[in-house]
Amino acid sequence: MAWVDLRSDTVTHPTPAMRAAMLTAEVGDDVYGEDPTVNALQQRMAADLGFEAALFVPTGTQSNLLALMAHCERGDEYLVGTDAHTYKFEGGGAAVLGSIQPQPIPHDIDGTLPLDKLAAAIKPIDPHFARTRLLALENTWHGRVLPLDYLRAAHDFARERGLAIHLDGARIFNAAVAGGVPAREIAQHFDSVSVCLSKGLGAPVGSVLLGSAVVVEKARRWRKVAGGGWRQAGMLAAAAGYALDHHVARLADDHRRAVTLSRQLGDVPGIKLLGQHTNMVFIDVPADRLRELDVHLRAASVRISIGYLPTLRLVTHLDIDDEGIARTVEAFRAFFTV
Numbered sequence: 001m002a003w004v005d006l007r008s009d010t011v012t013h014p015t016p017a018m019r020a021a022m023l024t025a026e027v028g029d030d031v032y033g034e035d036p037t038v039n040a041l042q043q044r045m046a047a048d049l050g051f052e053a054a055l056f057v058p059t060g061t062q063s064n065l066l067a068l069m070a071h072c073e074r075g076d077e078y079l080v081g082t083d084a085h086t087y088k089f090e091g092g093g094a095a096v097l098g099s100i101q102p103q104p105i106p107h108d109i110d111g112t113l114p115l116d117k118l119a120a121a122i123k124p125i126d127p128h129f130a131r132t133r134l135l136a137l138e139n140t141w142h143g144r145v146l147p148l149d150y151l152r153a154a155h156d157f158a159r160e161r162g163l164a165i166h167l168d169g170a171r172i173f174n175a176a177v178a179g180g181v182p183a184r185e186i187a188q189h190f191d192s193v194s195v196c197l198s199k200g201l202g203a204p205v206g207s208v209l210l211g212s213a214v215v216v217e218k219a220r221r222w223r224k225v226a227g228g229g230w231r232q233a234g235m236l237a238a239a240a241g242y243a244l245d246h247h248v249a250r251l252a253d254d255h256r257r258a259v260t261l262s263r264q265l266g267d268v269p270g271i272k273l274l275g276q277h278t279n280m281v282f283i284d285v286p287a288d289r290l291r292e293l294d295v296h297l298r299a300a301s302v303r304i305s306i307g308y309l310p311t312l313r314l315v316t317h318l319d320i321d322d323e324g325i326a327r328t329v330e331a332f333r334a335f336f337t338v
């Protein structure tokens with residue numbers, strides 16, 4: 001039986017049609033800027049999201065790191081959520097590799113960073129302090145779609161305070177599809193945006209950093225320094241291009257399945273439903289039964305991630321169909337009703 005793997009939307013496998021697109025991709029040396037498929041992907045994403053330039057990179061972590069290093073210099077500081085991926089889940093890369101100090105700000109429950117808290121965290125210009133240079137937001141944040149009004153206000157705030165503003169838009173297309181707006185309507189409020197092709201869009205590898213020509217040139221330099229200058233990456237760009245053509249609108253199916261999953265799990269005694277946002281469902285189960293639950297689910301070919309976040313996060317994606325949702329609900333129900 002095929003796994004229903006709810007650990008993350010990174011676990012998808014390239015479809016046969018995506019693999020076919022990869023096989024026939026025209027390639028060249030991307031360090032020389034000569035890979036036509038990479039160049040086409042970058043131009044297309046820049047045009048679609050409303051930026052001057054774009055850079056195709058191996059991972060979202062590298063994309064965010066290059067953006068931070070393009071906006072900030074040694075001894076600068078960026079404002080970031082305490083639960084933001086960039087701050088918490090990227091090994092402290094901005095500090096380790098960029099000598100950029102993070103100033104974490106607690107999130108409101110909807111994923112926004114309150115502007116008054118941001119304002120209070122900006123340091124005076126004085127040799128005692130790091131120089132506050134950048135505000136970094138995340139959308140979606142733990143599946144939550146940040147309100148467009150907030151993005152506009154955050155943009156205006158950053159402009160008034162002389163800060164650049166970056167979006168970790170790993171799942172910007174989930175936000176766009178859920179909000180019924182083109183991704184550029186979200187992206188327009190930022191100086192740079194990082195987009196993952198390897199999450200819900202289902203490409204095997206790759207993220208794209210978008211920004212001005214100046215920001216992207218700096219990022220290209222840091223990409224080489226970070227060891228991310230790749231060569232015939234066109235085969236991967238072909239997968240990304242295929243994902244943009246065929247896997248954006250269908251994110252609505254993942255969201256619909258997450259709604260079904262949350263409703264049905266919410267009816268199972270022993271499970272406390274905490275919420276559902278885009279392609280993520282959050283539940284609490286009794287901590288002392290977690291290991292046993294994991295073993296039980298695996299026996300039904302259902303995989304979840306335990307012990308990584310304080311609550312269980314179940315993520316729907318391209319490789320989970322209606323049957324997989326039904327099997328998951330059945331497996332949970334069987335465990336909690338014996």
Ligand SMILES: *Cc1c(COP(=O)(O)O)cnc(C)c1O
Nearest residue numbers: 059060061062085138168170196
């Ligand atoms: C996955 C993810 C990243 C990083 O992507 P990798 O390709 O895994 O390095 C960045 N931000 C968010 C919000 C993510 O979910």
